[in-house]
Amino acid sequence: MHHATFSRRHFAQLTAVASLATFASLATFASPLPAAAPVKRWPIIGFSKPFQSLGPEQTADTVAEIGWDGIECPVRAKGQVLPERVEEDLPRMVEALRKRGKEIGIITTDVLNPAQPLTRKVLQTAAKLGIKRYRMSYWKYAKDQPIPPQFDKIRGELRDLAALNKELGLQSGYQNHSGADYVGAPIWDIWSLVRDLDPKHAGICFDIGHATLEGGNSWPTEARLVEPHLTAVFVKDFAWKKGDKGWKAEWCPLGEGMVNKSFFAWLKKTSFNGPLSQHHEYDHGEGKPMIAKMQQDLRVLREWLA
Numbered sequence: 192m193h194h195a196t197f198s199r200r201h202f203a204q205l206t207a208v209a210s211l212a213t214f215a216s217l218a219t220f221a222s223p224l225p226a227a228a229p230v231k232r233w234p235i236i237g238f239s240k241p242f243q244s245l246g247p248e249q250t251a252d253t254v255a256e257i258g259w260d261g262i263e264c265p266v267r268a269k270g271q272v273l274p275e276r277v278e279e280d281l282p283r284m285v286e287a288l289r290k291r292g293k294e295i296g297i298i299t300t301d302v303l304n305p306a307q308p309l310t311r312k313v314l315q316t317a318a319k320l321g322i323k324r325y326r327m328s329y330w331k332y333a334k335d336q337p338i339p340p341q342f343d344k345i346r347g348e349l350r351d352l353a354a355l356n357k358e359l360g361l362q363s364g365y366q367n368h369s370g371a372d373y374v375g376a377p378i379w380d381i382w383s384l385v386r387d388l389d390p391k392h393a394g395i396c397f398d399i400g401h402a403t404l405e406g407g408n409s410w411p412t413e414a415r416l417v418e419p420h421l422t423a424v425f426v427k428d429f430a431w432k433k434g435d436k437g438w439k440a441e442w443c444p445l446g447e448g449m450v451n452k453s454f455f456a457w458l459k460k461t462s463f464n465g466p467l468s469q470h471h472e473y474d475h476g477e478g479k480p481m482i483a484k485m486q487q488d489l490r491v492l493r494e495w496l497a
Contacts, residue, residue, distance in 0.1 A: 234260040234466045235492060236296040238425075241471055241481060243271035247280075247287035254293050257485045261294035263326070263423075263468040266313055267301040274301065274309040277316045285320050296466035297324040297364070297396075297423050304348040305355045318359045324422055324465065326396050327352075327365050330374040342384075345374060349384050353393035364396035364422030369404040369440070376405050378413040385420050394422035399454050400429055400470070404440050414457060421463045426450075426492060427470040442472035445488040452495040459496070467492070 239245075239262040242253055250271070254262055264284060266272040272280045285295055298317055302310050302325065317325060330345050332338055349365075356363055365385070367375040375381035375395075385393050395417045402410045428448035432441045446452075469492065475484045 233424075233464060234294070234296050235469065235489065236261040236263055236294075236466050237469045237485060237489075238263040238265075238299070238471070239271055240265050240299075241475060242477075245271075247284045250284065251287040251291045251293060253482065254288065255291045256482055258489055259293070259469070261288060261296045261466075263297045263299055263466070264295045266298040266317075266325075267328075270299070272298075274313050277309075277313050281316055282320060285322070295320075295322050297326055297468065298322055299326040301328045302352070302363070303328050303330065305351050311355070314355065314359055314361055318361055323360065324362050324364060326423070327363050329366065329368055331372045332374060334372065342380065346384055349393060350388065353388045356392040357389070362391060362422050363393050365394075366396040366425060367398050367401050367405075369401040376401070378402060378406065378417065382416055382420070390420045390422075394420040396423045396425055396468075397421055398425040398427070398470075399450055400425070400427035400442070403450050404429055410451075410454065411457065414454065418461050418463065421461075421465060423465045424458065424463070424467050425470055426467055427472055429472075444473060444484060444491075445469070446491040446495075455492075455495045 237254065237257060237259045239250060239254075242250065243265055245253060250262070264271055264281075266274060266277055266281060268274065272284060281295075281298075288294055298313075300313055301307070302313065305311065314325065317323075332341055352363060355361075365375055365381050367373075367378055367381060369376055374384075381395060385395060397414065397417055399410065399414075402413055406413055426445065427442060428445045428450040429440045429442045430448040431438050433439075442448075469485070469488055471485060471488065475481045
């Protein structure tokens, strides 16, 4: 009898536990699907070239006032941080920005190949500080030489640089510039240079302003072409103006020129997760007027990303 009572009690306990487990399982199954992931957000930073004369603390205050997440910092000759002083000055810039919750998303350098005297010093310092991306300098085609041999030489330099990037855990990006003789102005040539390299170590800083200026209506094809190789996206705008000497491209505030906001609608559908860096080549003044114009450009970019 005692054994029977124990069994009934034990059975009741087991039944209760099973019921709770079943309820929990049903509740999990019946719960609504997880909320959709938030809209992808990239760090929006600004190229600090227009105010590169400022020290670290003033730079950080300016960035905070504008509203960026950080900066693209010129670490090059005549830049905000001189390459020969990178070990002393770049950490100070990083510290000042981080105190305000900002970052250096990418540095702009004079680097083209590992053989340059200060290349390793600059890149090692960036890597130690946790800066993973840098913009390279640029090549130009010599007008008095055939193009293919020049192209082969550039490919070799870029391959060597990618090997150094792998060693240091960095990712270089080559910016497409508009203009005669620039390697990368047509987009297809720089894609041909990086296509066989690991995009984790060597990619492209895609400048939608320069791409639109050079490519006109073909920028969607070029953007699709380089999407797997994106290191960063550079944002600026321009408009064609006719003067006494003919048509000329003039840089202007974002939203007032030829750059189509549909580029950003496309970008939202890609896997790109690097920084968006705003560039300001137009006449923006200094001090408060400059900050106001940069804030307006940032508002436009955020609207286009919404």
